[in-house]
Amino acid sequence: MYFRFLSGRTLVIIGVGFLMLVVAIITASRDFSIGTDTENYISFFMSVIEGGETKQKPIMTLFAQLVKVFSADPRIYLGLLSLMFAFIYMRAVREAVVSYRLTANEFLVVIGGVLAFLFWSNWYVVASINGLRQGLSEAFLYLSIMFFLQHKYWMFSVFFAVAVLTHFAMLLVLPFIWLLKLKDNSCFVIVLSTAIAYLLGLNELVVSLLSSIFGLGVYESILDYGSGSGLWLGLQWDHFLYSIFWLFVFIFFRRYIQNRFKDTYLNIVKVYAFLLMPYFVFGFGGFSNRYAFIAWLFIPFVQGLCFSMCKLNLQFKLMVLPIIGAMGLIKFLSYVG
Numbered sequence: 001m002y003f004r005f006l007s008g009r010t011l012v013i014i015g016v017g018f019l020m021l022v023v024a025i026i027t028a029s030r031d032f033s034i035g036t037d038t039e040n041y042i043s044f045f046m047s048v049i050e051g052g053e054t055k056q057k058p059i060m061t062l063f064a065q066l067v068k069v070f071s072a073d074p075r076i077y078l079g080l081l082s083l084m085f086a087f088i089y090m091r092a093v094r095e096a097v098v099s100y101r102l103t104a105n106e107f108l109v110v111i112g113g114v115l116a117f118l119f120w121s122n123w124y125v126v127a128s129i130n131g132l133r134q135g136l137s138e139a140f141l142y143l144s145i146m147f148f149l150q151h152k153y154w155m156f157s158v159f160f161a162v163a164v165l166t167h168f169a170m171l172l173v174l175p176f177i178w179l180l181k182l183k184d185n186s187c188f189v190i191v192l193s194t195a196i197a198y199l200l201g202l203n204e205l206v207v208s209l210l211s212s213i214f215g216l217g218v219y220e221s222i223l224d225y226g227s228g229s230g231l232w233l234g235l236q237w238d239h240f241l242y243s244i245f246w247l248f249v250f251i252f253f254r255r256y257i258q259n260r261f262k263d264t265y266l267n268i269v270k271v272y273a274f275l276l277m278p279y280f281v282f283g284f285g286g287f288s289n290r291y292a293f294i295a296w297l298f299i300p301f302v303q304g305l306c307f308s309m310c311k312l313n314l315q316f317k318l319m320v321l322p323i324i325g326a327m328g329l330i331k332f333l334s335y336v337g
Contacts, residue, residue: 008103008104008105008107009102011104012107012108012111012112013111017087019115020083020086020090020115021083023082023329023333024079024082024083027129027336028076029075029079030129030336034129034336035129036130037130037131038130041077041081041132041133042074042077042078044060045064045067048061049068049072057133057137057165058165059136059137059162059166060133060166067080078132081132082132084136085127085132085135088143089118089139089142089143092145092301093110093114093301093304093305094111095146095150096264096268097305100260106314109314109317109321113303113304113305113307113308113321114301114303114304115325116325116328117299118304119328119329119331120324120331120332123293123296123297123299123300124300124332125335128336129335129336133166134169136167137163137167137170138170138297140166140170141160142271144156144158144159144163145271148180149267169278169290169291169294172278172282172291173274173277173278173294176274176281179270179273184270191247191276191277191280192247194277194280194281198235198279198280198281198284199240204219204284207281222284222285234283235283236289239279239288239289246272246299246302247273247276250272250306251269253310257306257309257311258310258311265306265309269302272301279291279294
């Protein structure tokens with residue numbers, strides 16, 4: 001009977017929180033052979049337990065230290081990592097629509113829509129069972145950008161610093177933050193021009209020249225990373241076309257967004273375009289997809305807002321949302337089960 005004193009939005013948050021807790025428990029209960037880096041994270045946590053040296057970034061070390069206070073079970077550690085990622089990611093979604101007076105059903109469609117597309121996304125699988133550290137850092141990055149869009153620069157600075165301390169690669173987005181201050185079309189033209197320059201190899205030449213002039217060693221560091229493995233070295237056409245495809249899709253769908261949401265939607269699409277810049281500028285070395293992943297994990301964010309903000313009837317959205325979400329959840333659990 002206590003639920004009658006809670007608002008509809010609060011019930012949505014409680015429901016989503018409970019669902020993500022269940023998902024985190026299932027994810028942490030998986031066989032440790034699932035996920036190429038899972039055992040590395042377990043070894044890191046056990047090293048913290050035993051007081052040994054760690055090679056992870058400061059935030060991961062701090063988090064492991066906090067977990068070991070009440071548990072030495074690596075499954076607890078993995079589960080809490082998954083839960084923290086989900087909480088920060090969904091908090092970023094909430095901040096994206098914080099200026100709107102949404103009804104409980106509208107709020108449900110926004111939060112549930114992003115969550116449903118997140119379950120569908122292969123990048124959520126990567127962030128949950130393999131690239132845990134980069135996935136978590138990107139969630140902090142997205143939250144910081146939502147504060148930047150609200151002109152809350154102190155909050156932006158705090159969460160951006162956390163993102164960088166979790167994974168230093170997030171620092172690569174900072175030189176392009178000014179793009180978010182431009183008008184939509186100006187931002188899109190610059191990003192697409194940079195994409196063409198990437199295809200022509202011009203960006204690599206510029207980075208090489210600037211790195212040499214200022215003695216930064218950035219070019220050599222990027223070029224040498226994982227080059228011995230021969231994996232995803234430089235331009236990968238499938239990665240490039242995939243990234244550009246979604247940008248064009250999101251731009252195209254702006255005509256189907258409700259007028260009251262259009263400015264917010266276009267800001268979110270600008271964020272996706274901005275997040276592609278590290279890939280287009282620095283994606284000439286080994287494992288170039290690690291830069292594209294900064295933007296790829298944001299795709300469900302935009303997809304969910306596109307679904308929730310489009311001109312389709314609200315009742316129709318409420319009807320299809322459980323279907324999309326359930327199918328996405330089944331797909332995700334098939335990877336971790």
